[in-house]
């Protein structure tokens with residue numbers, strides 16, 4: 606169980622996250638929504654310790670996340686894999702190597718830098734790519750792939766860390782609706798099959814409604830909603846988005862949803 610107790614993060618005079626208390630049960634798929642600047646990215650960065658809390662406490666089981674240092678901190682970061690809007694792949698390296706790089710943090714760095722990966726890592730990386738319907742692209746340079754494919758490579762790389770949590774920061778914000786669906790399908794399939802907790806920041810309400818069991822709404826650093834998608838009433842939506850309600854709706858993603866995508870089916874078949 607991941608628990609945030611009265612967590613606040615300030616940057617100078619800016620209160621990015623304000624007195625937030627949340628618990629995340631294992632295996633949940635949680636969407637964090639809110640307008641730009643609401644504190645969503647900072648919240649994820651606090652969880653995996655890319656930033657430290659100003660006040661409050663974050664714990665995972667018996668572990669005080671704020672107290673971790675050195676090797677234990679690296680292990681924690683590996684345990685909560687991050688997915689970023691801009692994929693963060695190494696463009697000049699092939700897809701398989703990018704996926705194996707997920708072992709950094711859990712493996713000795715030197716063999717990784719020298720690209721001397723054990724056969725087991727190669728096999729695991731190939732299996733992760735196969736689950737994401739990308740095995741045939743394994744030897745291509747990462748920058749020859751579409752944005753949606755690159756994001757799925759980033760998910761395969763995250764799986765190499767054998768994470769307990771996946772923290773995805775606007776994973777579909779740069780993608781067209783079809784690729785956005787493939788990426789969200791992949792995250793949901795991993796959540797369901799591997800029982801990995803997924804916490805994902807999403808700009809649009811539709812994506813959160815379509816894919817998440819639980820939605821957390823943030824405004825001005827505060828949590829103003831925590832419930833199921835069906836509990837999102839128009840007054841709650843108004844509170845979360847204020848005058849930006851229109852930008853929160855992107856029915857392109859959901860209006861053409863036809864069930865599980867090929868990548869999702871491939872993952873289910875491979876599992």
Ligand SMILES: Nc1ncnc2c1ncn2[C@@H]1O[C@H](COP(=O)(O)OP(=O)(O)OP(=O)(O)O)[C@@H](O)[C@H]1O
Nearest residue numbers: 616619620621639640641642643644645646647648
């Ligand atoms: N490193 C930083 N230094 C100073 N201020 C920061 C820093 N990171 C975030 N902030 C500020 O904290 C507030 C919350 O930012 P955050 O990026 O968490 O919001 P967000 O909801 O993720 O927004 P977006 O959707 O635009 O990414 C903003 O006012 C932002 O300017």
